[in-house]
Amino acid sequence: xxxxxxxxxxxxxxxxxxxxVPDGQAHWSLAGYLTHLANGCLSLVKGMGLTFGYFVxxxxxxxxxxxxxxxxxxxxxxxxxxxxxxxxxxxxxPLCTACGMCEKACPNGTISILARRDPANRKVLGRYLYRxxxxxxxxxxxxxxxxxxxxxxxxxxxxxxxxxxxxxxxxGKED
Amino acid sequence: MTEQQAGLADDILxxxxxxxxxxxxxxxxxERHTDEYFLNMGPQHPSTHGVLRLMLRMDGENVxxxxxxxxxxxxxxxxxxENQTYLQNIHLTxxxxxxxxxxxNLALCLAIEKAMGIGVPERAEYIRVMVCELQRIQxxxxxxxxxxxxxxxxTSFLYGFKEREMITxxxxxxxxxxxxxxxxxxxxxxxxxxxxxxxxxxxxxEKMKTAIDEYDTLLTNNVIMHLRTKGIGVLPAKTxxxxxxxxPVLRGSGVALDVRRSDPYSIYHRFSFxxxxxxxxDCFDRYKxxxxxxxxxxxxxEAAAASFPGGPYRSKKYASYNLPAGSYYSQVETAxxxxxxxxxxxxxxxxxxxxxxxxxxxxxxxxNDLAVGHKLADLVPIIATLDVLIPDIDR
Numbered sequence: 001x002x003x004x005x006x007x008x009x010x011x012x013x014x015x016x017x018x019x020x021v022p023d024g025q026a027h028w029s030l031a032g033y034l035t036h037l038a039n040g041c042l043s044l045v046k047g048m049g050l051t052f053g054y055f056v057x058x059x060x061x062x063x064x065x066x067x068x069x070x071x072x073x074x075x076x077x078x079x080x081x082x083x084x085x086x087x088x089x090x091x092x093x094p095l096c097t098a099c100g101m102c103e104k105a106c107p108n109g110t111i112s113i114l115a116r117r118d119p120a121n122r123k124v125l126g127r128y129l130y131r132x133x134x135x136x137x138x139x140x141x142x143x144x145x146x147x148x149x150x151x152x153x154x155x156x157x158x159x160x161x162x163x164x165x166x167x168x169x170x171x172g173k174e175d
Numbered sequence: 176m177t178e179q180q181a182g183l184a185d186d187i188l189x190x191x192x193x194x195x196x197x198x199x200x201x202x203x204x205x206e207r208h209t210d211e212y213f214l215n216m217g218p219q220h221p222s223t224h225g226v227l228r229l230m231l232r233m234d235g236e237n238v239x240x241x242x243x244x245x246x247x248x249x250x251x252x253x254x255x256x257e258n259q260t261y262l263q264n265i266h267l268t269x270x271x272x273x274x275x276x277x278x279x280n281l282a283l284c285l286a287i288e289k290a291m292g293i294g295v296p297e298r299a300e301y302i303r304v305m306v307c308e309l310q311r312i313q314x315x316x317x318x319x320x321x322x323x324x325x326x327x328x329x330t331s332f333l334y335g336f337k338e339r340e341m342i343t344x345x346x347x348x349x350x351x352x353x354x355x356x357x358x359x360x361x362x363x364x365x366x367x368x369x370x371x372x373x374x375x376x377x378x379x380x381e382k383m384k385t386a387i388d389e390y391d392t393l394l395t396n397n398v399i400m401h402l403r404t405k406g407i408g409v410l411p412a413k414t415x416x417x418x419x420x421x422x423p424v425l426r427g428s429g430v431a432l433d434v435r436r437s438d439p440y441s442i443y444h445r446f447s448f449x450x451x452x453x454x455x456x457d458c459f460d461r462y463k464x465x466x467x468x469x470x471x472x473x474x475x476x477e478a479a480a481a482s483f484p485g486g487p488y489r490s491k492k493y494a495s496y497n498l499p500a501g502s503y504y505s506q507v508e509t510a511x512x513x514x515x516x517x518x519x520x521x522x523x524x525x526x527x528x529x530x531x532x533x534x535x536x537x538x539x540x541x542x543n544d545l546a547v548g549h550k551l552a553d554l555v556p557i558i559a560t561l562d563v564l565i566p567d568i569d570r
Binding site: 011046079107136 | 451
């Protein structure tokens, strides 16, 4: 909520502009010129010194060897990869009840759900179509699900050669 | 006809085409023996940071006029927004200024909360402030690295990304995304921060304290950096205000306007931070303002981490957010300046009209005034210190 309380802490502070290049017209004396030259060269050496410090201390380098560390690379639990169905641990059946809330919540028309009737005439999930090419991975479908039946998977290498490879049937008969 | 009048007529009509010479043009047309030419810079130019296309009217190496051509990444987000619910609109704001996506989310959430009178729990307010300040640092780090690269120093790009990665990891663990976060919701956020949040933020604060000194050694105190940015692209305060500039660009020109201070949203009124302002208004001032802003963001983060409360992270969830008919406005200070969200609601679940006042668009309009009279090579630090983000310009 917007508050009308005024912030009186802190102040307005002009920034420092350093010594290398004077503002306005420069009038160098020979001594001033030489000092400037020396300071300038020193600044380059100092910067180089910092990178050299990292060169001799490889332990401070944080580079990940990405394609090589594929086996050990794990995403965070909340990582939003592509959509996946959550299945019941015991029966292996999806928790989805085909209510269609995720379909409604999706901003891009990514999800299509086909319900069918089981022999007991209850509405159950028939087919769960997920068009990954349209998905913006916004997580709204997962939030809208009242049954915890969908989740964002941890996959991260999601490129495909063909657009049709991104039409995923998460449940039900493939075309 | 005097010589001066002849020169003037020559300026106005050249080959039957009206030509304008902008103010600040330093070379007398009558004394030079070169022809003007047009140069196309972008849309695929590495230093225009995306698909910004600039048409330059040049005289040799001197820039006479800059005309930005926009629309290469226009997606019509405002029009798309009319067909999406308010909740779905939040994920579209990610794509305005993708380096300030949390702050964009917040701007829309603030407008929805204002319209529906939704309260925000204490913990959620702290999460908002901390996440936004983390992202300000993250965005400035990317800007810093890319600025160095534009000036020819690859090193700063790698060093900036080193610390940026720590913050990106915090976001990834918190909401699962690294760029298009879609984290905030009206009344809080979609998930609580993980237990590791505060320790990780503390680690970033500790790391950044020494890292900013490293950045100063590498770039701020580098003589080449000074020579290439000082006195380049001077933007007087009056011109900056006339163009509607905001954020570090405006503050670099000496105007201490910060929405966090002038119109405090969330709980920014509780935190103490300085507003750095420039004195000259050149590229170097804009650079220093951003560097100082990172330090001030760390101050806010430190204070917030010290008093981070428990409790709920979101107030009551609504099944559908139907804003009562009327118009609502909210504004936040993103890493680039003032982002305004204006909603014209008709009582339904979708906005009748939604308008984003994006900071980069206004900041870019000052480009011609900044670049005129400078060399082509100086245009690069000018664009870099304006820190325009093309998806934010085009929307």
